[in-house]
Each structure stands twice: as C-alpha cells, then as structure tokens.
Amino acid sequence: MDKKDVMYPGPLQEDGTFIGVRIREDQPPQVGQFKKLRDGEPILGNGEIVNLSYEEGMPGLKVTEIYRSGPAQVATKGYRTGWDTTFGSKTNKEDKSQAN
Secondary structure, X not given: OOOOEEEEEEEEOOOOOEEEEEEEOOOOOEEEEEOOOOOOOOOOOOOEEEEXXXXXXXXXXXXXXXXXXXXXXXXXXXXXXXXXXXXXXHHHHHHHHHHO
C-alpha cells in the first residue's frame, strides 16, 4: 500500500471490540468499531477486513492489506446441483414447455 493508511485503536472493551479512528491520506478520518474475525460470523454493514501491523517509531497501526467484503458466494457447483434437483434446470423447463 503506497498511501498512508493508519488506524489508531481506543481502549479494548469487555466484548473484545474497540472503537478506533482510521486515517487515510486521501479521505477524511473515519471512526468505527474494530473486532477480531471469528469463523462463521458475518461482517456487518460496509465492513472491511483489514490486516494491521505495528511499525517501530510510527504511532498507531499500519493497514497493510484490505480485503473487500461483499455478499456471500453461495453459487457453488453443489448449490447449483441442489437447485436444479429441487426446481429443475432451464434446459428441463425448455423441454417441458415444448412438450405442451
């Protein structure tokens, strides 16, 4: 990451989260809730997954990687096979409509 992107954490809360300020070179400061990822737990709202690192002599934590979040990807081969089994594939529907 070429641009300055630093996160300044506040005090740790009882639930393991903390409020922090993120300062990026090309955007106004943002205040948000930070927490560790837990397997199977959703990322709410416009959440981002960031990798943080400490650099000696630098206040705050440097954001070294950003993983964009988005809608869950459920269209796996198994999902499509299950869908086709339950609802029929387009090919089957076309064949049935031609038979009438």
